[in-house]
Amino acid sequence: MTTAEPVRDRRDSRGSRVSARVRIMGWFMLVMTAGLAVVVLLVAEFERAAVDDRVNRALEQDVEEFRTFARAGYDQGQGRAIQDAWTLFGLHLGTQYIHEAEVLLGVVPLGNKLNSLKQIDQSVQNVPLDQPALRSMVDDPAGTGTLMTTAGEFRWLRADVLPPGGGGTPSGWFIAGYFVEPLRADVAGTVRTLIWVSLAALVLAAGVSWLAAGRILAPVRTVRLAAAELTEADLTHRIPVHGRDDIAALAEQFNAMLDRLERAFSTRRQFLDDAGHELRTPITIILGHLDLMGDDPAERAEVVRLCTDELERMARIVDELLLLAKTEQPDFLRAEWVSVPELSSDIEAKARAIAARRWTLEAIGEGEAWLDPQRVTQAVLQLAQNAVQHTADGDPIRIGSALSDGTVSFWVTDTGPGVPEEDVERIFDRFVRGSDGGGERTGAGLGLAIVRAIAEAHQGRARMVSEPGYGATFGIELPATPGPKAGREVTRWAGS
The missing domain is CATH 3.30.565.10 (Histidine kinase-like ATPase, C-terminal domain)
Incomplete structure (x- = not known):
């Protein structure tokens, strides 16, 4: 004894159970998140490069302004040429206006120590620049470099001051410096603001993509509901077609499929109705003659002849009905x-x-x-x-x-x-x-x-x-x- 096998779900069990609407929104959010992440990274990199360029140009400008002032070498207040580096630094620094996190230093030797005259921004005025720091800057043969301080990275550029009579030993050093971290903090603030704006945009995009996916998939849902309502007895449902896009083409194809199904079912119903209508009479005739048939050989022969005629007529009817049914086939x-x-x-x-x-x-x-x-x-x-x-x-x-x-x-x-x-x-x-x-x-x-x-x-x-x-x-x-x-x-x- 065999048992009927249960009807299996035709859907692939390996496929995703997530709805198409969620998948569309997910892909849209993934692409948008990747795009915004790239934008944030690029903006952060560009801003960092802009800070480095701004600092380098500011240092070069400060040093060049000092060199210009030193080449003139004239004290307009005293009406005479400047003879020492300390006076030169004092006069020059008195004419400068520094920017945020900027430092201008005039350094002269004083015995075994270094004496410094400085002009510094208030935001970093408590950052100590001690003797080791000064010594490392005036002794560095490259004339530029960076120092790590309590306020972070300090970038500097030096100009040597030679005595008026010439000589190989500088009588002082002019140092222009910048504390980079305050500027980079501004960049970090800008990036954080951009990240928050991007998150808000993602939330907004999630809502928009959810609504848009719903609008896009609405005709598909209509197709699914229409398919669920179809029965062999009722194939009259059709989907309204709007526009000329792919969804409209899908609706048109679905309606065309329903037309073909309706014609097929109509043909089958017509065949069954016609067969039942036309075959009922010869079957009744055959059954009636067989029920009334006696033992007389002549009567039996006549009944057989009548039954044979009716059976041949039934065969012709079936052939004609099958031919009419085939006319609906595409290969007719x-x-x-x-x-x-x-x-x-x-x-x-x-x-x-x-x-x-x-x-x-x-x-x-x-x-x-x-x-x-x-x-x-x-x-x-x-x-x-x-x-x-x-x-x-x-x-x-x-x-x-x-x-x-x-x-x-x-x-x-x-x-x-x-x-x-x-x-x-x-x-x-x-x-x-x-x-x-x-x-x-x-x-x-x-x-x-x-x-x-x-x-x-x-x-x-x-x-x-x-x-x-x-x-x-x-x-x-x-x-x-x-x-x-x-x-x-x-x-x-x-x-x-």
């Missing part, structure tokens, strides 16, 4: 370029084998048409069979074809009783038989429905012209070239 037709004269001649030759009638090929279209020759032959022979059922031996039946203005037509004209006016509108419907009372009634009323289905599969149509008592002309009009051209009334039938 196998169109190709066909010579209309050759096809017309073949159809007329095959029609002669149906019954002893006076067959005439009254018109032949000249040229080629894009159609399925087997299906067109099937449709026209069905019309010929229909004409045979409404005529007698020796009666004339005319077959013709025409090709003009992009439309190819095939028709069959008989001299039977014609079609009553009340049957004209429904003559091509399923299970409809003419109500004129003449002719044989061996069919199920599906022949003309098959003709119309073949014509519509070609994007064409079936037509009928009749005058009661004077026969009828049945035919099909098809587009002669690929593409929908149904409904064109450009062909004049010989029988119309």
Whole structure:
């Protein structure tokens, strides 16, 4: 004994359970976070480089201003040339205005020590520059460098002062310096402000991306809800299409899929309804005869004959119903370029084998048409069979074809009783038989429905012209070239 396997979830268990809306927002936030991080890092680096450049230029400017002043070497207050470095430093520093964290030093030797005259910003005035620090700056052969102090990095640039009479030993040293950390603290404050602004932007972007993702995915959600509401009994839901973007294209494709599903289910329901409607009668007849069948051999033979006839009729009905169901399939037709004269001649030759009638090929279209020759032959022979059922031996039946203005037509004209006016509108419907009372009634009323289905599969149509008592002309009009051209009334039938 076998047990049914449980229905498995078709979704891949390895996939993410996170909703598409969250994933969209997550990717957007990831990209934006990376972008803002790069911006913050670049701004911090640029600001640090700007501080270094600002300090270096300020040091060079201070030293150059001192050199300019020293080259003049004149005390305007005393009206004489400056003779010593200490006086030079005092006069020069008295004319300077320092910037934030800036230091200007005049250093002269005093025995084994160094004496300094300095001008320093108030923010760093308590930072000691002791004898070791001064000695390291005046003895450094490079003339520039950095010192680490209690206030952080101190960057300096030195200018040597030679005595008025010349000589190789400097009589003093002018040092311009900058405490860099206060300036870098401003940079850090700027970066912190930028980080807070970036965080606020991320929060705002998260809200915007959540709303935007919801708007973008709204049509997808509509598709999902519409799919959830679909049942075999109700395939009428459609999604409104707005715009011309990818989401609109998705909605259009989904609606087209629903159209195809609705046609497929409609075809299946029609097939089941038709089969139940038409097969019920022969089944009832067979069951009735079998129930009443006696022991007489002649009676048994007659019942077998009747049952065989009904079974053959059921087989024909099933075949016709299956053919009608196939007309909805995309591979029902196998169109190709066909010579209309050759096809017309073949159809007329095959029609002669149906019954002893006076067959005439009254018109032949000249040229080629894009159609399925087997299906067109099937449709026209069905019309010929229909004409045979409404005529007698020796009666004339005319077959013709025409090709003009992009439309190819095939028709069959008989001299039977014609079609009553009340049957004209429904003559091509399923299970409809003419109500004129003449002719044989061996069919199920599906022949003309098959003709119309073949014509519509070609994007064409079936037509009928009749005058009661004077026969009828049945035919099909098809587009002669690929593409929908149904409904064109450009062909004049010989029988119309």
